[in-house]
Amino acid sequence: MDTQSYFPVPPGVGMEENFLSLDDILLSHERLPIRTECTFPQLGFLEKSIPESPGTKMELPLWLTKGLYERKRKVVSVELPKVYKEGWRTVFNADPNVVDLHKMGPYYYGLGSQMLHFDSPENPEIAQTLLQTFIARFRRTMDSSQNAYNEDTSAFVERLDCLEKALFRSGQSGLNGFQSWEKGQASQLTASSLVLNYRKRKITDVQP
Amino acid sequence: MFCEKAIELIRELHRMSDGQLPAFNEDGLRQVLQEMEALYEQNQSDVNEAKSEGRAELIPSIKLRHCCLLRNQRCVTAYLYDRLLRIRALRWEYGSVLPANVRFHMCAEELQWFSQYKKSLASFMRSLGGDEGLDITQDMKPPKSLYIEVRCLKDHGEFEIDDGTVILLKKNSQHFLPRWKCEQLIRQGVLEHVVS
Numbered sequence: 001m002d003t004q005s006y007f008p009v010p011p012g013v014g015m016e017e018n019f020l021s022l023d024d025i026l027l028s029h030e031r032l033p034i035r036t037e038c039t040f041p042q043l044g045f046l047e048k049s050i051p052e053s054p055g056t057k058m059e060l061p062l063w064l065t066k067g068l069y070e071r072k073r074k075v076v077s078v079e080l081p082k083v084y085k086e087g088w089r090t091v092f093n094a095d096p097n098v099v100d101l102h103k104m105g106p107y108y109y110g111l112g113s114q115m116l117h118f119d120s121p122e123n124p125e126i127a128q129t130l131l132q133t134f135i136a137r138f139r140r141t142m143d144s145s146q147n148a149y150n151e152d153t154s155a156f157v158e159r160l161d162c163l164e165k166a167l168f169r170s171g172q173s174g175l176n177g178f179q180s181w182e183k184g185q186a187s188q189l190t191a192s193s194l195v196l197n198y199r200k201r202k203i204t205d206v207q208p
Numbered sequence: 209m210f211c212e213k214a215i216e217l218i219r220e221l222h223r224m225s226d227g228q229l230p231a232f233n234e235d236g237l238r239q240v241l242q243e244m245e246a247l248y249e250q251n252q253s254d255v256n257e258a259k260s261e262g263r264a265e266l267i268p269s270i271k272l273r274h275c276c277l278l279r280n281q282r283c284v285t286a287y288l289y290d291r292l293l294r295i296r297a298l299r300w301e302y303g304s305v306l307p308a309n310v311r312f313h314m315c316a317e318e319l320q321w322f323s324q325y326k327k328s329l330a331s332f333m334r335s336l337g338g339d340e341g342l343d344i345t346q347d348m349k350p351p352k353s354l355y356i357e358v359r360c361l362k363d364h365g366e367f368e369i370d371d372g373t374v375i376l377l378k379k380n381s382q383h384f385l386p387r388w389k390c391e392q393l394i395r396q397g398v399l400e401h402v403v404s
Contacts, residue, residue: 005297006227008290020286022222029215040269042254064210067275068268075268184403187352189390191397192301197228198310199397 005194011163015113023162027110028063032081037074062114069118078118080126083108089129096133097140101161108161109134137164145171149179210276213239214283221290229294232315237284244280247273295322299329300345303392346391356387358399367393 011023018024038054060068060076068075082088083104092099101108112130116123144156145168157168180186217236224230251273258266295318298306304326311319334341364377369389377383382402393399 004227005300006294007297008227008293009286019282020289022218022286022290025215025218025283025286026222038268039265040272041265042250043269043272063279064272064275067278068271075271187349188403189349189356189394189401191400192395194227194297194301195395195397197226198307 005192011110015116017114024110027107027162028066028114029061030105030107030111031059031061032065032115033079034058034060034065034076035079037077062111066114066117071119078115078120080115080120080122081105081111084112084115084122084126084129086122089125092129092133096136099133100159101137101164102159104161106162109163134163138167141168142171144168146175148172149175211240211243211279211283213243214280214287217287218283221287227294227297229291229298229310229313231313232291232318234315237287240280240284244277247277247280251277291318292321296325298322299325301395303345303396343388346388348391348395351387354387355384356390357382357384357402357404358390358394359402361398361400364393364398 009018009021011021011027012018017028035057036054057079065076065078069078088104105111109130112126116127120126141160141164144153148156153168153172157165160168177186213236217233217240220230220233220236251270254266254270254273257263258270295314298310299322302310306322314322329345333344336342336344359382360377360379363379367375367377367389369375369386375383375385377398390399390401394401
């Protein structure tokens with residue numbers, strides 16, 4: 001098992017985001033359907049994007065929606081994206097394992113947790129569905145990651161959401177580490193994978 | 209929409225998830241800072257207008273621009289911080305001397321940070337283990353023997369070991385060398401540890 005030296009800031013857990021986490025920044029870039037509740041005069045170069053009249057439906061990224069949302073004063077009102085609405089929730093409650101979570105938005109759990117900031121009356125149900133879906137799918141993710149050694153797992157992995165993918169990857173690296181220890185390769189010194197990757201990249205840089 | 213340039217910086221780093229350091233995107237950074245300046249100036253003038261003429265309806269726009277400023281700040285800070293994490297990893301993987309092509313990807317301030325990190329690490333290592341200090345970048349895997357068999361993967365020239373003998377590291381030559389001298393070279397991919 002190669003010792004790792006690069007430790008990126010991990011994504012936040014639940015409703016909290018980690019300020020410096022690249023994953024959380026990309027997650028908060030996802031768009032939400034919202035309705036404007038007031039006007040935004042004098043925006044200048046941004047004017048083309050925000051509509052003139054209040055009550056217009058449009059899409060804004062999560063970070064902007066979180067920033068503008070206020071419980072008391074109505075600036076924007078947030079609609080639930082399709083995946084977190086009643087219809088899809090019943091599908092998830094029925095059988096979460098058949099759903100392609102990557103297609104449903106690569107950040108299903110992350111975005112769902114962030115949606116809870118917007119005080120929708122359906123919050124308890126959304127939270128419950130997220131939790132139950134995760135619990136139901138976790139068994140299969142963990143199972144595959146611990147038993148698929150040297151196999152092509154892409155068909156399984158491409159239906160996983162980002163959080164599940166990270167779990168799968170760490171499961172696989174644990175499995176690979178254990179297998180290499182069993183083979184007696186644990187004491188063999190190896191080249192750093194980072195160094196090898198730099199060398200590969202250098203060669204491709206040189207080629208026109 | 210807004211803060212597009214900033215998210216591009218983040219995507220650039222996210223694409224290299226194995227921890228490699230891409231070239232320092234000076235242009236992109238400058239564009240984000242310019243966008244922030246423009247937003248800030250507009251907000252300043254709007255705040256003055258709202259205060260002096262009591263135009264409360266400007267407040268949502270001010271809030272929106274403020275959100276954009278905070279977003280840009282977050283992206284820039286995360287970009288710079290993640291790069292430092294990657295540069296720190298370089299010290300542990302490559303050693304103290306970085307190859308030119310990697311150094312080329314770092315800006316002047318990052319090079320300075322790297323040399324200061326090296327110094328901090330070195331003084332920390334010297335403070336351990338009594339008089340001699342302890343090299344904690346060695347023995348990343350539990351050692352099984354003092355001497356190991358290595359094969360040379362490419363020409364590396366002459367190599368001197370502790371008792372003074374000079375070994376010529378030519379491609380495909382095999383040697384029986386002390387473990388602590390080889391560890392660096394193995395990690396850099398020059399030598400290969402041969403296990404029988």
